[in-house]
Amino acid sequence: MSEAKIIENLKEAIIELDEVKVVEAAKNLIDQGIDPLVAIEKGLSAGMTAIGDKFNIGECFLPELIRAGNTFNAGIKVLEPEIAKSGAKQSQTGVFVLGTVTGDVHKIGKEILAMLLKTRGFVVHDLGEDVSLSTFVSKAEELNADIIGMSALLTTTMPAQKEVIEFLKEKGIRDNFRVMIGGGPVNQKWADEIGADGYAETAEEAVRLAMKLMDTK
Amino acid sequence: MLNFYEVFYRFLEGPHISEMDYDLDFDQKLRDTVTKYGIKYDPQNPIPQDDQMADNVFAAGLEFYEKIGTYCIDTLRVATFTKREILEALAEAPSEPVFGTDKDAKKLIARPPESDLPPWFFIGAAGAAVTDERVLAAIVEGYGQVPYGNSITTPSITKINGRPIIAKTPLEVLGSIRTVEVSKAALRKAGRAGMPIMNAISTATSDAAKIAGSQFGLNPADGIMVGSMSELKMDFQRLNEVAYALHCGSNIVAESGPLLGGYCGGPEGLAVANVAYHLQSILVQRGTVHFTFPIHFKFSSNTSRNTLWSTSISNQGISRNSKFPLLTSGILASGPGTEMSFYENAARTITTCVSGGGILALGLAKNVQTDHLTPWDPKFSVEIALSTLGMKRQDANEIVKELLSKYESKIPEAPIGKRFQELFDMETLEPGNEYRELYYKMKDEMKTYGLKFAT
Numbered sequence: 001m002s003e004a005k006i007i008e009n010l011k012e013a014i015i016e017l018d019e020v021k022v023v024e025a026a027k028n029l030i031d032q033g034i035d036p037l038v039a040i041e042k043g044l045s046a047g048m049t050a051i052g053d054k055f056n057i058g059e060c061f062l063p064e065l066i067r068a069g070n071t072f073n074a075g076i077k078v079l080e081p082e083i084a085k086s087g088a089k090q091s092q093t094g095v096f097v098l099g100t101v102t103g104d105v106h107k108i109g110k111e112i113l114a115m116l117l118k119t120r121g122f123v124v125h126d127l128g129e130d131v132s133l134s135t136f137v138s139k140a141e142e143l144n145a146d147i148i149g150m151s152a153l154l155t156t157t158m159p160a161q162k163e164v165i166e167f168l169k170e171k172g173i174r175d176n177f178r179v180m181i182g183g184g185p186v187n188q189k190w191a192d193e194i195g196a197d198g199y200a201e202t203a204e205e206a207v208r209l210a211m212k213l214m215d216t217k
Numbered sequence: 218m219l220n221f222y223e224v225f226y227r228f229l230e231g232p233h234i235s236e237m238d239y240d241l242d243f244d245q246k247l248r249d250t251v252t253k254y255g256i257k258y259d260p261q262n263p264i265p266q267d268d269q270m271a272d273n274v275f276a277a278g279l280e281f282y283e284k285i286g287t288y289c290i291d292t293l294r295v296a297t298f299t300k301r302e303i304l305e306a307l308a309e310a311p312s313e314p315v316f317g318t319d320k321d322a323k324k325l326i327a328r329p330p331e332s333d334l335p336p337w338f339f340i341g342a343a344g345a346a347v348t349d350e351r352v353l354a355a356i357v358e359g360y361g362q363v364p365y366g367n368s369i370t371t372p373s374i375t376k377i378n379g380r381p382i383i384a385k386t387p388l389e390v391l392g393s394i395r396t397v398e399v400s401k402a403a404l405r406k407a408g409r410a411g412m413p414i415m416n417a418i419s420t421a422t423s424d425a426a427k428i429a430g431s432q433f434g435l436n437p438a439d440g441i442m443v444g445s446m447s448e449l450k451m452d453f454q455r456l457n458e459v460a461y462a463l464h465c466g467s468n469i470v471a472e473s474g475p476l477l478g479g480y481c482g483g484p485e486g487l488a489v490a491n492v493a494y495h496l497q498s499i500l501v502q503r504g505t506v507h508f509t510f511p512i513h514f515k516f517s518s519n520t521s522r523n524t525l526w527s528t529s530i531s532n533q534g535i536s537r538n539s540k541f542p543l544l545t546s547g548i549l550a551s552g553p554g555t556e557m558s559f560y561e562n563a564a565r566t567i568t569t570c571v572s573g574g575g576i577l578a579l580g581l582a583k584n585v586q587t588d589h590l591t592p593w594d595p596k597f598s599v600e601i602a603l604s605t606l607g608m609k610r611q612d613a614n615e616i617v618k619e620l621l622s623k624y625e626s627k628i629p630e631a632p633i634g635k636r637f638q639e640l641f642d643m644e645t646l647e648p649g650n651e652y653r654e655l656y657y658k659m660k661d662e663m664k665t666y667g668l669k670f671a672t
Contacts, residue, residue, distance in 0.1 A: 063244035103384030
């Protein structure tokens with residue numbers, strides 16, 4: 001089987017959400033001595049991008065994004081030992097720490113964003129819901145995050161977004177991170193008022209904003 | 218029916234499963250059920266007219282709920298129920314609960330598709346934000362004046378003593394208490410002292426704030442709203458609210474908001490999940506009424522063609538097979554004072570009314586812009602609803618298709634409109650000329666689609 005065909009199989013496996021197929025293709029690739037980094041970029045990542053595009057036009061939904069992510073991880077698991085042997089480094093768009101702020105338990109919109117970010121090559125650490133101020137900051141530092149993303153779906157939980165930014169300032173580490181905010185009642189005015197680097201209304205816009213913010217780092 | 222504590226013990230003793238596994242199991246079982254029952258979205262008919270499919274959606278929802286149960290995020294366990302237990306609950310669910318007191322007391326009864334009975338009018342923008350107590354009082358008084366209104370929901374105040382209310386703090390407790398006190402006074406001023414407040418404490422995010430607020434003027438004939446988390450999940454906080462309400466003898470408004478594009482997938486899954494929520498609202502949330510708002514994940518509203526279809530077919534299925542009352546909320550993408558809001562309002566109201574159940578009118582501007590609500594938007598919903606009594610689904614479908622053609626393409630960039638203070642006189646509660654003229658212009662346009670109004 002040609003290199004191009006094997007890489008195409010990897011991409012198809014992601015789009016078809018087929019973990020068995022992705023593992024077979026990845027093993028096949030190793031047997032044939034194909035560069036795993038090329039396979040990731042042109043096969044697995046390209047498949048994730050295609051799934052993200054399908055989501056954006058309403059051809060698939062959150063469960064498909066999650067299953068695509070699981071399929072991607074299954075492929076990476078096979079390829080990782082080969083990458084380690086070669087000493088090469090897998091490229092990534094950036095490290096994104098994400099959560100819903102304290103007092104707020106809304107999760108699905110945040111999960112959609114997490115998956116869409118993954119389709120664009122971000123390493124995403126989803127801290128979950130009702131995330132405390134200290135957890136946001138300590139995890140961002142620990143994981144050397146590029147971007148902190150905070151979701152708030154209630155007017156009474158929006159102030160927690162401001163708290164995190166003020167805490168970062170008081171610790172003298174505000175400039176180490178780009179900070180994005182989102183959620184139903186949040187808007188650009190609020191983002192400006194609290195000193196966030198950006199606001200996005202939808203998950204798609206948030207991904208575009210994250211890519212743009214990475215260019216400013 | 219299983220009693221509440223028997224249900225609660227299942228959250229303590231049911232099988233452990235990770236939340237992600239539950240979510241993916243939810244997706245897979247929902248997909249399988251949709252396929253098994255042959256449920257198919259028809260974009261050409263936002264109001265379907267196939268009784269067999271409506272019954273299939275109901276049967277699918279029942280089977281799906283039996284398979285998936287409700288997840289507890291505090292114990293990471295699933296409470297499941299047998300078909301017999303679900304059917305018993307359905308049979309024994311409240312069928313004619315009374316909300317309100319004195320002359321404002323009224324039975325809330327289930328209403329079948331194409332009914333010529335007026336629907337229950339639950340007035341207000343559920344949980345929408347207003348700046349402070351002054352706006353809250355004016356809005357609630359305005360809600361109390363909406364003709365034919367049966368109950369209200371209060372908005373959430375965002376400031377108290379000039380400071381932002383912060384979740385899980387004493388400010389939230391104070392805000393919740395003041396919301397009840399101010400709203401009850403405003404309804405008295407409107408001459409509707411006994412009008413039930415079915416969601417008086419939307420400011421509260423915690424059980425403590427909700428329970429505290431309810432001590433300052435709510436009575437059992439109002440209602441404590443207990444929400445479900447998406448999808449089909451509960452936590453101890455919400456279950457605490459149920460326990461409190463049950464022991465007060467209070468009405469419970471069991472809320473759900475299934476999301477199109479999330480774990481429900483597309484419109485077919487959304488419709489089936491909405492039925493599952495209906496069953497959960499009886500067994501787990503112990504509702505006196507089920508209040509639901511299926512919503513689009515991207516547009517944060519429910520006037521798109523696919524959400525209208527889902528609402529219609531699931532409301533038909535529920536209303537044909539359950540005597541447990543159902544209320545459905547409209548959430549518009551556009552805001553007050555825009556032409557688009559009247560088109561969306563009419564499409565949503567007609568769809569809900571001819572498909573069965575009562576309505577909550579009305580969230581505007583995706584329910585997220587502060588002070589973007591007026592008492593006359595629900596008044597328009599009421600007028601539209603009354604013009605549809607006895608209307609056939611086929612006729613309603615044609616009108617809704619025409620209305621969709623007026624706004625559908627604008628949903629992604631919907632105008633947010635203006636604030637209440639910009640459109641209405643805060644003292645007299647009368648609309649300014651701009652809003653008044655638009656209201657009557659749009660009402661006249663509705664007549665051209667075949668809707669008939671008393672005045």
